[in-house]
Amino acid sequence: MRTADPGAFVGRAPELSELSRSLVSGVPVVVSGLGGVGKTALARRAAAAALDAGAFTRVLFVDLHGYAPGGGVRAADLFAPLLRVLGLPHGDIPAERSEQASVYPDYLHHLAGTGERVLLVLDNAASRDQVRDVLPPPPHQAVITSRDTLFVDGAARVPLPVLPLADAHAVLGEHPDLADVALACGRLPLALRVAAALLDADPDLTPAALAAELRAAPTSALTYGDLDVGTVFATAHRGLLARGQDTAAQLLVDLAHAPGDSHGLGAAAALLGCAPPAAVHVLRALEQAHLAQKAAGRWSLHDLVRRYFTEHSPEDPDATARLLHHYGQELFERTGQLQTASAEALSWFDAEAPTLVAVFRRAAALGSPDFPAAALGMGQFFYLRHLPDERVELLRAAVAATEDPVVRATLRVDLGNALLDAREHHAAAEEFRAVLAHLPDDPHAPHWERMAWSGLVTATTRAGDADGAAHARAGLAAHAERAAEVSGDDVLTMSRQAMALLDTGEHTAAETLLLRVLAEQAGPTWSRAVTLLTLSTCRQLRGDHAAATTTAEEGLAIARALGDDKLTGRLLVNLALSATLEQRWSRADALRAEVRAILDRADDSPDLDEVRAALAGVDELRARR
Known part of the structure; x- marks a missing residue:
């Protein structure tokens, strides 16, 4: 054309x-x-x-x-x-x-x-x-x-940056498919000139076909006559070496091979195997050569630059291993902050999320030992941000990558819950059954067993499997009877006992244990907010709606600070239920409206199905009264 x-x-x-x-x-x-x-x-x-x-x-x-x-x-x-x-x-x-x-x-x-x-x-x-x-x-x-x-x-x-997309499109012409060609050329004017020459030389070549070709082909395809994009990049690399900037030349190659599109200073230092202050000088050399761009404290390469050096320079496996270890350690440290109302932690995860997904895929492919355990933290972030499909993909890869029975049990419980959020109920049931079939010999095994039976009840019920749901409920009840006989003063044991007592209707005893758990949970953590939600439910079942309201309001403040819409919605529903039972109609209606606003923002996210179901129950109760 x-x-x-x-x-x-x-x-x-x-x-x-x-x-x-x-x-x-x-x-x-x-x-x-x-x-x-x-x-x-x-x-x-x-x-x-x-x-x-x-x-x-x-x-x-x-x-x-x-x-x-x-x-x-x-x-x-x-x-x-x-x-x-x-x-x-x-x-x-x-x-x-x-x-x-x-x-x-x-x-x-x-x-x-x-x-x-x-x-x-x-x-x-x-x-x-x-x-x-x-x-x-x-x-x-x-x-x-x-x-x-x-x-x-x-x-x-x-x-001078690359062209805005509208201008890059205009360089090629008005055909709508030429926008895809402009994107495949990275909006780089030299690459656009090559693409235009290729289209003009071949009347049978369509813009859609060329765009697909440019995405799949090596950067050497961006050549026509004396127009050669690759030569420009090769010359830039030689220039670094000629100026004695060998470390910058190596970092350019390492960044090209690194998973993800942008990286912070710590990642660059890991690639180089040096301290962050030393890495700053190397990154500046790439910036000054316009081979790397800095934005919001992160460095990236132009897509064509990254592809060229990936194709023409070998990857340093030691540098990649250092990078994966860096992200694994960083993720481990940041995961603990997700349990608290840490805006900094959520901000870090938001900025790093696309890169972390790419890092996890590379780590899984390479069998990195840092990957499975680190996946739990990333899965928690996806949960907080209501990204069930991403969470499922990550946890499935992590389960496949580990041989450790303890880590696998933890990952499988999380994967089952993620599949529930993604509305894959049959697949969720299979994961919970796998947990029950392969419980490791570990002090945490009763906790995983309860989570698996509880998840299996939900999965089979949602899947319409009446027989499976009856079997799961019987299993959960049997587990609750065994767990009620367990003694201990640690938080995990007390939490398990409290949930078992709730399952068997012993609300007062459950409340006593939950209060002991709260005494051990310092600070505005996610775990404390969940305990407050459970305690609020326990107090509602006892008929103490004033205490249930006070408890839920404390948990609500933590959930809002964490930005957890699901937990916020659950606590608001609890508050709305108490207000309805106490016939405080204006308060109940305002709380129900607040829950609906959260659900509307979520745009039918399956992650909030539990909140929707709970709200429907309160709505039905409100209508009867």
Whole structure:
């Protein structure tokens, strides 16, 4: 198909405006960005506009070839050619370069006196040394383009990112499928030019087919004639090595192979095997070469850069192992904070979640020993954020990856609950049965047994398996009788006893144990909020609605601080039930409305089915009264 003119200049209004303002202010401008991002085109466009506006009488364009083998054109070699182009007679140009360097600014001052104003565009500069001595004196001006962040004295800097999607699409044309091609090209202008050339050369090639090809093919497919995206990236890597930045060159490769699209300072330090302060300097080298971008304290590579170095440079397995261990340790430390009202922990998980999912997939594939136990913390985060499908995928991989019977039992209980949240009731029942069939010899086994029987009751009931539900209820009752006979003062044992007593209708004894559990649970933790929910239910069953309300309100404050909608909804339903039973109708209706608002925000999330069912029961009771 015929595309739009790929050489046409599209977009860049903010950068053009900034460049124009700098030219008017009389300071040189450095335009920097990733190779192929369109620096030269921007400089040419700005120079033409300035010439048309009468800001300059002429524009000189010099390609310094700074990234070519050998280092490109030296400043000392530019004086004679520039003087000739500026109009100095050949016989007046000294033979010695040092004398040419003296004549050059003098002649520019002479031209200024005659009303001339020259704009010098120095393209593809690799270092300050290439441009420093040829910068023209005022009122003349210079625009410098570079793939590196050059710090030229007194110069304004205009960093150039990839194109916005709308502009990248417009570069290719109006066909709607061309937006997918633009995305596959990473919105990089050089890659867009290659894609346009490929489409123009093959009338049978559709935009959809090309987009699919570019996503599946190696980056070497982004080549047409002398347009080659890979060469630009390879040149950038050689540049790091030529400047003695070998560690930065290695980190570039390590980041390309690292699972996930962005990483924090700690992850970069783990890849390098160094302390975070040392890693900062290496990351800055990649930033200044526009090979890595920093945003919100995280570093990422352009997608095409990442793919290129993944394809062309081998992975360092030691670096990857260090990275996986780093995330495993970090996750272990942060998981404990999820039990408390820690906004910092939730913020960390929110920022890291996409990367952590990729890390877990790589860890599972490699059989990393840090993976299964760490999956419990990530599963808890997915629960708090109502992402049941992600939680199921993660926990299934973790179950498959561990041989430890204790870890497997814990993971399987969590997986069963996650499958319930995802409405996969038959699969949930199978997981709970697997827990019961393979209970390990461990002090926690009674806890897992109760969780498995309780989960199996829910799973079989929701699946419509009446016989299975009856069997599960009988199993739960038998377990409750055994658990009621267990003695002990630790929190886990007391919690198990209390739940067993509730299951058998011994509410007063259950309340006594729950109060002992609360005495051991310091701070606004998730576990304390769950205990308060259970105690509130216990007090409702005893008919003490005032105490049930006070208990639920304490738990509600913790649940809200944690951002746990499911736990918040359960506690609000408990409060609404107490208010209904006490005939405080306005209070009950307000609480029910608050629960509905949570359910509406959740957009039919299966994670809140338990809250929906509980609210339906309160609604029915309210209607009868």
